[in-house]
Amino acid sequence: MESQLYEGTLDHATRMVLESIVRLEQKIDRLCSLLFSGEFHKYKYTGEVVNISGGGLRLVSPVNLSKGSYIDMCIFFPPAYNNPFFVIGEVRKRKAIIKENDTNRSKYLLGVKFVAIDEKDREAIIRYIFRTERQKLREARLECDG
Numbered sequence: 637m638e639s640q641l642y643e644g645t646l647d648h649a650t651r652m653v654l655e656s657i658v659r660l661e662q663k664i665d666r667l668c669s670l671l672f673s674g675e676f677h678k679y680k681y682t683g684e685v686v687n688i689s690g691g692g693l694r695l696v697s698p699v700n701l702s703k704g705s706y707i708d709m710c711i712f713f714p715p716a717y718n719n720p721f722f723v724i725g726e727v728r729k730r731k732a733i734i735k736e737n738d739t740n741r742s743k744y745l746l747g748v749k750f751v752a753i754d755e756k757d758r759e760a761i762i763r764y765i766f767r768t769e770r771q772k773l774r775e776a777r778l779e780c781d782g
Contacts, residue, residue, distance in 0.1 A: 692749040724752035
């Protein structure tokens, strides 16, 4: 078998594609290791993200965490954006919001600041936000025109 090596410099677009492939491969490796190690099961609770930014998020949680607590989170966006983001956040705000009658359990609105996040993931979150905002504006414009 013969292999060929590329000599020379890569243009910016090619370099960006290669970096994206490497990041994607790293995420796939992380997900596979989580799945096979059972580490996904360490996430005992599921919350609902109400609002997100590059610096943090607001979520509805079944757990009453105190201010200053740290949360290890795996954030999933809708299926079209199926890259999970692994971040550590610090609870900055907390408010009891809902008391479920059937189970007599409260839910809490938490304001969380990201304290450990890969900058590429932060940028991807910001791109996701801009993309969804543009989509909302397009839909609103279509409703006005239609």
